[in-house]
Amino acid sequence: MNPNLKKEFVNLMFRLKKIRIAQLPGVNLHMGELFVMRKIAAHPFNSDANSEANVDMTDIQNSLCVTKPAVSQMFNALEKKGYISREIDPRDRxxxxxxxxxxxxQITVAMKEHADKAITQTIARFGEENMTQLINLFNQFIDIIEDAQNEFLSAEAEGVDGIDKVEGAESHD
Known part of the structure; x- marks a missing residue:
């Protein structure tokens, strides 16, 4: 294997992580917080007697692949920044x-519009065919990573060194 490939891959992952496509200048929000705000906007509370609280923490936790405390921290940060309000549901405390x-x-609408423009411009510059290929490659790549993680975890649960099992896996070409 090309020894620089691992380094280039890690550098690429850090570069991707730094991209803030929906970020507006002067607005201190990260993508997880924006996702939470968009989720709240999409599911406003309905005072209907049969309605449940509007935002399900577990759904957000699963969608963002983060822990429950991380979701709670996002909600606290958004409340502190003045972007959300929370009150105890009188029907279920x-x-x-x-x-x-x-x-x-206002911020949610502005950031959505900004992100839509940025994504549209990015696709136009990169090309729809290239973007389709990139999406397919990323999906294939993520599937491989998830499979390797699952193999590693199941091997560890069986008492086998998970790294050896994953390293011995066939390559995906």
């Missing part, structure tokens, strides 16, 4: 009713 504040609504 274990749950919160979460809404965007007017500032949160």
């Amino acid at each position: 274990r749950r919160f009713i979460t809404n965007l504040t007017p500032a949160g609504e």
Whole structure:
């Protein structure tokens, strides 16, 4: 294997992580917080007697692949920044009713518009065919990583060194 390939891959992953396609200048939000705000905007609380609290923490946790404390931290940060408000659901005191504040609504709309423009421009510059290929390659790549992770975890659970098992896996060409 090309010894520089691993280094180039790691550098690429860091570069990808730094990209903030929806980021507006002067707005201190990361992608997870924006996702939470968009989720709240898409599911506003309905006071209907049969309605549950509008935002499911577990759904957000699973969608973002983060821990429950990380989701809670995002909600706390958004509330502190004045973008969301939370109150205890009077019908179920274990749950919160979460809404965007007017500032949160404004930022969510502005960031969505900014992201849509940036993505459209990126696809136009890169080309639809290239973007389709990139998406397919990324999906294949992520599938391989997830398979390797699952193999590693199952091997560890069986008491086998998971790294040896994954390293011995066939290559995907």
